[in-house]
Amino acid sequence: MIDFRPILFIVGILLSTLALAMTLPALADLVVDHPDWRVFASAAALTLFIGVALILSTRSATRRINLRQAFVLTALCWLVIPTFGALPFAFSALNMHYPDAFFEAMSGVTTTGSTVIVGLDQAAPGILLWRALLQWLGGIGIIAMAITVLPLLQVGGMQLFRMESSDKSEKAMPRTAQIAGWTGVIYLGLTLLCATLYWTAGMGGFDAVAHAMTTIATGGFSTHDTSFGFFGSAWIDTIAVTFMLLGSLPFVLYLRAIRGAPGSLWRDEQVRLFLAIVVIAVAVMTLYLHLKNGVEALSALRLASFNVVSVITGTGYATTDFGLWGGFAVALLFCMMFIGGCAGSTTCGLKVFRFQVLYAAANIQLRRLLQPNGVFIPYYNRKPISENVLASVMAFFFLFILCWAVLAIGLGFTGLDFLTAASGAASAIANVGPGLGDMIGPASNFADIPIAAKWMLAFGMLLGRLELFTILVLLMPSFWRA
Amino acid sequence: MIDFRPILFIVGILLSTLALAMTLPALADLVVDHPDWRVFASAAALTLFIGVALILSTRSATRRINLRQAFVLTALCWLVIPTFGALPFAFSALNMHYPDAFFEAMSGVTTTGSTVIVGLDQAAPGILLWRALLQWLGGIGIIAMAITVLPLLQVGGMQLFRMESSDKSEKAMPRTAQIAGWTGVIYLGLTLLCATLYWTAGMGGFDAVAHAMTTIATGGFSTHDTSFGFFGSAWIDTIAVTFMLLGSLPFVLYLRAIRGAPGSLWRDEQVRLFLAIVVIAVAVMTLYLHLKNGVEALSALRLASFNVVSVITGTGYATTDFGLWGGFAVALLFCMMFIGGCAGSTTCGLKVFRFQVLYAAANIQLRRLLQPNGVFIPYYNRKPISENVLASVMAFFFLFILCWAVLAIGLGFTGLDFLTAASGAASAIANVGPGLGDMIGPASNFADIPIAAKWMLAFGMLLGRLELFTILVLLMPSFWRA
Numbered sequence: 001m002i003d004f005r006p007i008l009f010i011v012g013i014l015l016s017t018l019a020l021a022m023t024l025p026a027l028a029d030l031v032v033d034h035p036d037w038r039v040f041a042s043a044a045a046l047t048l049f050i051g052v053a054l055i056l057s058t059r060s061a062t063r064r065i066n067l068r069q070a071f072v073l074t075a076l077c078w079l080v081i082p083t084f085g086a087l088p089f090a091f092s093a094l095n096m097h098y099p100d101a102f103f104e105a106m107s108g109v110t111t112t113g114s115t116v117i118v119g120l121d122q123a124a125p126g127i128l129l130w131r132a133l134l135q136w137l138g139g140i141g142i143i144a145m146a147i148t149v150l151p152l153l154q155v156g157g158m159q160l161f162r163m164e165s166s167d168k169s170e171k172a173m174p175r176t177a178q179i180a181g182w183t184g185v186i187y188l189g190l191t192l193l194c195a196t197l198y199w200t201a202g203m204g205g206f207d208a209v210a211h212a213m214t215t216i217a218t219g220g221f222s223t224h225d226t227s228f229g230f231f232g233s234a235w236i237d238t239i240a241v242t243f244m245l246l247g248s249l250p251f252v253l254y255l256r257a258i259r260g261a262p263g264s265l266w267r268d269e270q271v272r273l274f275l276a277i278v279v280i281a282v283a284v285m286t287l288y289l290h291l292k293n294g295v296e297a298l299s300a301l302r303l304a305s306f307n308v309v310s311v312i313t314g315t316g317y318a319t320t321d322f323g324l325w326g327g328f329a330v331a332l333l334f335c336m337m338f339i340g341g342c343a344g345s346t347t348c349g350l351k352v353f354r355f356q357v358l359y360a361a362a363n364i365q366l367r368r369l370l371q372p373n374g375v376f377i378p379y380y381n382r383k384p385i386s387e388n389v390l391a392s393v394m395a396f397f398f399l400f401i402l403c404w405a406v407l408a409i410g411l412g413f414t415g416l417d418f419l420t421a422a423s424g425a426a427s428a429i430a431n432v433g434p435g436l437g438d439m440i441g442p443a444s445n446f447a448d449i450p451i452a453a454k455w456m457l458a459f460g461m462l463l464g465r466l467e468l469f470t471i472l473v474l475l476m477p478s479f480w481r482a
Numbered sequence: 483m484i485d486f487r488p489i490l491f492i493v494g495i496l497l498s499t500l501a502l503a504m505t506l507p508a509l510a511d512l513v514v515d516h517p518d519w520r521v522f523a524s525a526a527a528l529t530l531f532i533g534v535a536l537i538l539s540t541r542s543a544t545r546r547i548n549l550r551q552a553f554v555l556t557a558l559c560w561l562v563i564p565t566f567g568a569l570p571f572a573f574s575a576l577n578m579h580y581p582d583a584f585f586e587a588m589s590g591v592t593t594t595g596s597t598v599i600v601g602l603d604q605a606a607p608g609i610l611l612w613r614a615l616l617q618w619l620g621g622i623g624i625i626a627m628a629i630t631v632l633p634l635l636q637v638g639g640m641q642l643f644r645m646e647s648s649d650k651s652e653k654a655m656p657r658t659a660q661i662a663g664w665t666g667v668i669y670l671g672l673t674l675l676c677a678t679l680y681w682t683a684g685m686g687g688f689d690a691v692a693h694a695m696t697t698i699a700t701g702g703f704s705t706h707d708t709s710f711g712f713f714g715s716a717w718i719d720t721i722a723v724t725f726m727l728l729g730s731l732p733f734v735l736y737l738r739a740i741r742g743a744p745g746s747l748w749r750d751e752q753v754r755l756f757l758a759i760v761v762i763a764v765a766v767m768t769l770y771l772h773l774k775n776g777v778e779a780l781s782a783l784r785l786a787s788f789n790v791v792s793v794i795t796g797t798g799y800a801t802t803d804f805g806l807w808g809g810f811a812v813a814l815l816f817c818m819m820f821i822g823g824c825a826g827s828t829t830c831g832l833k834v835f836r837f838q839v840l841y842a843a844a845n846i847q848l849r850r851l852l853q854p855n856g857v858f859i860p861y862y863n864r865k866p867i868s869e870n871v872l873a874s875v876m877a878f879f880f881l882f883i884l885c886w887a888v889l890a891i892g893l894g895f896t897g898l899d900f901l902t903a904a905s906g907a908a909s910a911i912a913n914v915g916p917g918l919g920d921m922i923g924p925a926s927n928f929a930d931i932p933i934a935a936k937w938m939l940a941f942g943m944l945l946g947r948l949e950l951f952t953i954l955v956l957l958m959p960s961f962w963r964a
Contacts, residue, residue: 067852068852153851328891331890331891358880364873368636388850391872394879399844402844405817408813412814469851
């Protein structure tokens with residue numbers, strides 16, 4: 001049997017923190033005298049009450065948790081936050097049904113960015129700030145997890161990113177906790193910088209803060225129904241592209257760069273390949289838009305860079321409906337969804353390092369065909385890849401495609417057409433945001449899809465955000481035995 | 483440098499055989515006094531001339547070929563046959579452009595079944611027989627390769643199917659050649675049985691033979707534009723379903739069954755899972771058609787079984803446009819395309835055994851999460867899977883998805899819309915036949931797509947048919963060095 005007390009203790013701390021976060025939108029609504037401030041205040045009170053109750057009722061338990069408990073804890077955290085984070089949506093002036101509210105909160109905290117809310121431009125500042133906050137917290141949450149928990153859980157090759165010192169020694173946890181803390185400071189700093197730049201570029205102060213939070217988190221929630229199309233500013237688009245990219249790089253490397261190793265960012269193979277993919281994709285897309293679709297060169301560059309970066313980083317901001325760009329553009333962007341950014345960033349998707357490991361493995365298989373008895377060693381970042389990591393990454397890839405297929409079939413069953421189902425499933429698991437087609441494409445949103453599909457998509461977002469394994473392991477009967 | 487002489491010697495033998503095969507449609511056209519008989523006669527003469535020239539000019543070379551030569555030989559065989567097999571299409575009364583003719587021949591010999599010919603019902607018997615023959619020869623060709631060459635080349639996990647005796651001993655090749663020979667007899671026997679049954683069910687004699695050849699080869703070429711919809715007979719549909727399934731099982735097991743081990747078919751894990759997938763998919767699809775689409779129960783069963791089997795076996799016969807069945811049905815059938823049948827059969831796709839290996843690997847990764855130091859051994863058919871096979875299959879899966887994505891993007895570039903590009907790429911690599919959408923769906927054909935797309939699809943068919951590795955290895959610069 002699993003001892004839930006130390007798990008619930010941490011969940012209690014998390015809920016209390018969430019309750020504190022809810023006071024910010026309450027203040028925002030108070031300032032403009034919008035009645036929703038009561039909603040946030042009550043939601044905060046309820047969340048705080050349950051959080052404190054959990055802490056008090058489990059405070060006597062041991063603080064040590066084992067591997068099994070760590071998996072339950074991880075999944076539970078990312079389930080409990082949207083469950084309570086949905087309360088303000090459900091009780092606010094928007095008057096959303098709970099499934100819709102849960103979908104929105106899950107889409108927020110997983111930094112997906114799919115929305116079911118129509119009429120953002122008329123929404124109260126509290127709700128808009130809450131959406132941005134959920135993404136911002138989700139973003140730093142996943143970075144912290146990628147530094148502390150995921151490498152220890154050995155999820156899908158994340159053991160590659162175990163800190164050298166974190167292996168067995170007693171000092172390991174405090175050190176990684178310290179690193180995670182400093183990463184948080186950098187995250188905050190980048191957010192403030194982004195907000196300032198947005199503001200100087202002409203955004204209103206509130207919009208600048210809200211968008212900065214969802215940009216650096218590569219989340220994609222906007223305060224306007226037309227997303228970044230609302231601003232129509234090349235300068236704002238450029239800032240967004242820059243900070244979406246910054247949000248897609250491994251945050252530990254920023255720390256290392258600040259601490260006197262500025263070359264570590266550029267020497268990292270994952271960073272290099274990611275940026276190379278972005279540059280090539282933007283160049284190809286620009287040429288395509290210019291030559292095939294007849295878009296003026298500079299506009300083509302702007303459209304291509306914004307949308308390619310928005311999709312590959314899994315942000316999901318839109319300036320236009322790229323679904324209308326033709327088969328080549330759509331197919332390319334669809335593949336971008338799966339790629340994602342770097343491990344240790346706020347992005348989701350398969351992540352670049354996994355493609356590097358898979359490529360190395362496939363390359364070796366091809367070379368082995370000619371020298372069946374040859375010994376080939378795959379490398380990642382100038383270090384040999386262990387059998388263990390290799391098998392883990394390959395299994396991750398298989399499960400990713402499998403989960404996508406199952407989710408797409410499930411979505412089809414709720415009545416969605418094939419394109420909507422296939423792209424919606426990909427967008428959810430890769431935490432991108434918009435899908436393809438009239439219904440859930442960049443020019444539309446998720447308001448009108450069936451409720452069953454919303455639950456499925458929310459589950460898909462959770463699955464993708466927690467690198468599949470963390471959730472799938474809980475579904476194995478053997479997990480709960482012994 | 484690679485010595486091409488022993489390779490060209492075998493290619494010469496193959497071309498001479500192909501020339502002999504061309505005399506059959508010539509005879510068919512002679513019987514009905516259609517002028518196309520001259521086309522077949524001249525094509526046969528030209529092919530025979532080149533074949534014999536190759537044999538004579540290289541007869542002095544050694545007969546032994548090394549690994550590198552074996553790869554070149556395999557690829558060259560499957561390139562040369564459609565190149566010459568296309569001649570009758572190009573010169574016949576159909577008056578096709580050579581790219582169209584090559585597409586049709588490649589689609590034939592790879593048992594894909596995509597067609598660019600409109601007006602099959604009015605076509606001369608010679609051309610119809612030639613299309614059927616190409617598929618029939620392609621079917622037995624791939625079975626023979628799966629027994630003799632592919633396991634030795636260790637392509638994508640095919641080393642699992644190496645005969646126990648075929649390893650190093652001198653007697654190995656004659657034994658496997660003998661097995662391949664007997665398999666050919668079974669193939670012929672099943673074709674004759676299928677033709678007889680079609681005939682007794684009401685097909686004309688010619689149609690019965692032509693369809694029997696493309697059924698057992700899971701090829702999918704029909705003699706009518708409306709494919710099996712033309713006959714509208716439940717009995718004929720049932721025979722087709724039965725023989726498509728028979729064509730999807732490993733042919734060596736038939737041999738073993740005849741030789742006194744009838745249980746070996748049913749004890750084979752791949753066969754069991756394949757049949758289980760088919761039964762479940764048909765059941766689900768029948769329920770869906772009946773309950774959601776309101777199709778009468780027995781009709782639903784007939785439609786579901788025919789189309790599910792036609793797609794999963796990669797045959798590609800159509801009785802109706804399943805693209806109109808709704809998102810669930812389309813998503814399910816789309817996934818079926820990727821699955822394919824059993825290794826050692828005439829089907830393509832990923833093949834069932836690879837899913838079993840991938841599932842075993844993924845399952846072990848999940849179990850390892852809880853016991854990081856545990857030792858887990860994956861099994862296939864009650865035997866442990868070696869690291870080598872595991873890595874090979876996983877690399878195959880990655881390359882399969884990668885090739886699909888690249889092909890889909892390429893097709894999009896020729897101007898095809900996303901759905902057509904994505905489904906066309908999948909259909910080609912998995913050697914299925916029809917895609918999805920108005921343009922290349924089951925109710926249409928490939929006549930109207932751009933020529934560049936036809937070349938790409940033909941390449942995709944070749945790639946899929948030769949299990950990717952055999953072609954990809956030739957694209958590595960290191961293959962041609964040393």
